[in-house]
Amino acid sequence: MSTQDYYNSCSQCPRKCSLNRLEKAGFCTSDSSVKAAVACLHFGEEPLITVHGGSGTIFFTGCTLRCAFCQNYQISQQGMGAQITQDDFVKICLLLQDKGAENINLVTGSHHIPLIADFIRAAKNAGVTIPFAWNSSAYESVEMLELLKGLVDIYLPDFKTLNSLMSRELFKAEDYPQTAKKAVRWMIENTPLNIQPVEKNGEFKDKMFSGVIIRHLFLPGRLEDTILALDWLKKHADKKSVISLMSQYTPVPFQGDDKELELRKKSLGAFQNRLVNKQEDQDLRDLIDGYDFDWLFYQDLSEDTDWLPDFNRVQPFSNKLATPVWHWTKGFLLAN
Numbered sequence: 001m002s003t004q005d006y007y008n009s010c011s012q013c014p015r016k017c018s019l020n021r022l023e024k025a026g027f028c029t030s031d032s033s034v035k036a037a038v039a040c041l042h043f044g045e046e047p048l049i050t051v052h053g054g055s056g057t058i059f060f061t062g063c064t065l066r067c068a069f070c071q072n073y074q075i076s077q078q079g080m081g082a083q084i085t086q087d088d089f090v091k092i093c094l095l096l097q098d099k100g101a102e103n104i105n106l107v108t109g110s111h112h113i114p115l116i117a118d119f120i121r122a123a124k125n126a127g128v129t130i131p132f133a134w135n136s137s138a139y140e141s142v143e144m145l146e147l148l149k150g151l152v153d154i155y156l157p158d159f160k161t162l163n164s165l166m167s168r169e170l171f172k173a174e175d176y177p178q179t180a181k182k183a184v185r186w187m188i189e190n191t192p193l194n195i196q197p198v199e200k201n202g203e204f205k206d207k208m209f210s211g212v213i214i215r216h217l218f219l220p221g222r223l224e225d226t227i228l229a230l231d232w233l234k235k236h237a238d239k240k241s242v243i244s245l246m247s248q249y250t251p252v253p254f255q256g257d258d259k260e261l262e263l264r265k266k267s268l269g270a271f272q273n274r275l276v277n278k279q280e281d282q283d284l285r286d287l288i289d290g291y292d293f294d295w296l297f298y299q300d301l302s303e304d305t306d307w308l309p310d311f312n313r314v315q316p317f318s319n320k321l322a323t324p325v326w327h328w329t330k331g332f333l334l335a336n
Contacts, residue, residue, distance in 0.1 A: 006114040013064040028111035030062035035081035039326040048208040052200040056101025066172040068267035082328035093123040103131040110140040138180035155187040169270040212241040221272035242295040
């Protein structure tokens with residue numbers, strides 16, 4: 001099957017909308033052209049992938065979900081970004097590698113797996129030797145993930161919820177729980193953990209060369225949903241992957257037309273759209289202690305919201321979190 005065939009009657013994501021994406025965009029807001037918003041050295045990811053030099057992160061435009069609280073909504077839902085060719089992608093990867101990136105971290109590319117698989121092959125042939133990481137919502141089919149086999153070294157899936165009522169209200173995907181479970185299990189089965197200490201200037205840090213980091217974001221007021229997720233992860237993922245429990249939920253100051261904002265407000269009514277409070281943070285810490293995961297990361301509670309990205313800016317994040325090397329409005333910002 002040619003890459004183009006995957007777009008004729010698209011069934012790349014679990015929605016299987018059957019649209020001809022060679023002619024128009026699907027639910028993912030994307031046609032057959034790959035778009036991206038920014039590429040940067042990212043220092044806000046888990047320590048195993050930022051290590052010494054940061055994670056070489058490329059943020060793609062579009063998404064297979066429609067998360068009501070998405071912090072990247074400008075690019076995932078509103079189409080912000082510029083088209084990149086295979087040559088552009090290769091140049092970006094080589095530049096990130098040249099600037100010291102520990103890996104190439106591909107964010108939200110599930111709606112373009114056939115093309116991005118071709119892009120990765122081209123980058124490897126051009127001299128990219130650092131690991132490739134696949135950073136996704138886990139709302140993707142095993143059949144499409146098979147196209148990444150042998151190309152991707154690290155998987156960074158979300159594990160958002162096992163509550164289908166919540167996933168229907170918040171993601172427009174009632175089938176998210178069963179879909180994500182299948183995807184995550186495939187990732188674990190096909191990507192064994194390889195974590196080793198690496199040294200730079202006399203400092204040793206653990207680095208992931210291959211494996212899976214599963215991220216679960218706690219939603220304020222929904223402790224029971226987090227318990228369901230952690231129960232499943234303890235049974236199916238412990239000792240075979242890394243668990244990252246995130247308490248950073250932050251209300252986003254969304255911008256958009258009146259209809260979009262009204263629909264978003266209605267969806268966000270499914271839970272308490274606020275920062276995590278100190279009692280919840282303590283409850284989560286007490287909870288996670290009981291699971292005794294082999295590998296676990298947990299965020300410190302913070303009321304700082306400055307990290308929220310704005311992809312209109314050449315520096316979408318705070319300066320301490322990222323060093324941009326390419327931006328959709330400016331092109332390349334740094335030279336090799």
